[in-house]
Amino acid sequence: MLDLQQLRKDLPTAVAGLARRNFVFDEVSFRALEDERRIIQMQTEELQAKRNAASKMIGMMKGKGEDTTAIMADVAGLGDGLKANETALGELQEKLNNFLRQIPNIPRADVPPGKSELDNVEVRKWGTPKTFDFAPKDHTDIGEALGGIDFETAAKLSGARFSVLRGGVARLHRALAQFMLNKHTLEHGYTEVYVPYMVGGESADGVSSLAKFKDDLFKIEGRDLYLIPTAEYPVTNFVRDEIVDAKSLPMKFACHSPCFRSEAGSYGKDTRGMIRQHQFDKVEVVQIVAPEHSAEAHEELTRHAEAILQALGLPYRTMLLCTGDMGFSSAKTYDLEVWLPAQNTYREISSCSLFEAFQARRMMARFKNAQGKTEYLHTINGSGLAVGRTLVAVLENYQNADGSVTIPNVLVPYMGGMTKLAVAG
RNA sequence: GGAGAGGUGGCAGAGUGGUCGAAUGCACCAGACUCGAAAUCUGGCGUACGGUUUUACCGUACCGUGAGUUCGAAUCUCACCCUCUCCGCCA
DSSP states (O other): OOOHHHHHHOHHHHHHHHHHTTOOOOHHHHHHHHHHHHHHHHHHHHHHHHHHHHHHHHHHHHHHTOOOHHHHHHHHTTHHHHHHHHHHHHHHHHHHHHHHHTSOOOOOTTSOOOSSGGGOEEEEEESOOOOOSSOOOOHHHHHHHTTOEEHHHHHHHHOSSOOEEOHHHHHHHHHHHHHHHHIIIIISOOEEOOOOSEEEHHHHHHHSOHHHHGGGSOBOTTSSEEEOSSTHHHHHGGGTTOEEEGGGOSEEEEEEEEEEOOOTTOTTSSOSTTSSOSEEEEEEEEEEEOGGGHHHHHHHHHHHHHHHHHHHTOOEEEEEOOGGGSOTTOSEEEEEEEEETTTTEEEEEEEEEEEETHHHHHHTOEEEOTTSOEEEOEEEEEEEEEHHHHHHHHHHHTBOTTSOEEOOGGGGGGGTTOOEEOOOO
């Protein structure tokens, strides 16, 4: 949510900022709503003040045993008008609130303008795509040949966009998650957390707009509970409705969780394989920091995600998303794209976003600064990494001509010393 | 699932219709005392919104959430949510 005070003070700057991400801010509606709200609020508060003063007076008079019929008749007349005003004010405030909560974040000044992913900017590249002396297969073929990926059984159980993993591939999947968690907690200073995989609507609306994106989530029937599409949902909400001590900052959390996404509107996209699933695992890193450190923390967190790819020896590039390709809540986002030889291209494997105070305002997440003033926190998160897609990348990049897959060195301890996934003989 | 108890400021905890945004204690901040610290004393110490003469003052709302009764609700009524204890069930 944007800062209402800021919008009042300097609407043109906000409107221009939103225009950069191709969002048209409805100034006329906003101004009309605001003006009306202001008038009704002043009227209502004036009536309330009158009523309160009279009631206080009645209390005092009764205490002294004086007659109060005159003043009580006087204040009784306020009732209807006051109630009407209070109702109108409540409705207006809700309208204004809904309006505000559906406005996306303003991109930072250093975010390149653009309409789609085609306008994203490569900021760095790591590793050299391996050349194969045979035609590299995609992970589906590799996995099925290993007897490790089974989409047919998954389809029988749950339909499309699910997978069953078996044997060495299932273990490799687990090894990846363990490796990522260890790296972030032991080397990057994050605290491991385990969280609910369902959150209430209020938490969901704290990180993004539930009204806008509820179709992307799986909802529990008959209850105000949603399966989490990322651990960002529960973890960021740790600080919802809190005023934390400045000494507790920065907070750094790493969380391994399954993620559930309805993928509504992505029909026909990535239908083959494990790239786009209704359920996938992810290790998420989250930082909650003071405003003055957030830009720097965002860079650091992105490097932490990159460190995983480097340790695994997977070539990747870091893309700075353009204004038109960023998520609703983000002020600045880096995507990490890993090299997939079968697709002969880089594919997204991580998204690291800086939200500034956008989520904190939605969540009422604040801290007491050095001057003792309450201030909104800044939130940052990123995938470090998407486990399913990392499995895909390892299978494809480490495949051999005979169909086997070499285990990356850093994962061998997690695989019980196994160095290769071999095709069953 | 059954029975009971309870949700009040950062924490503990008082408050059962009227100068209650709320006693008291702890914690915290500032000052005094001290060479310094501790102890002690003094003062301060919630959040959001609105107004204005905009680091200050005034107003409004907030005592789990929502509705209701009343001139007036932390206090009474109803619904819901959550927590705790006991019993049952259960990985």
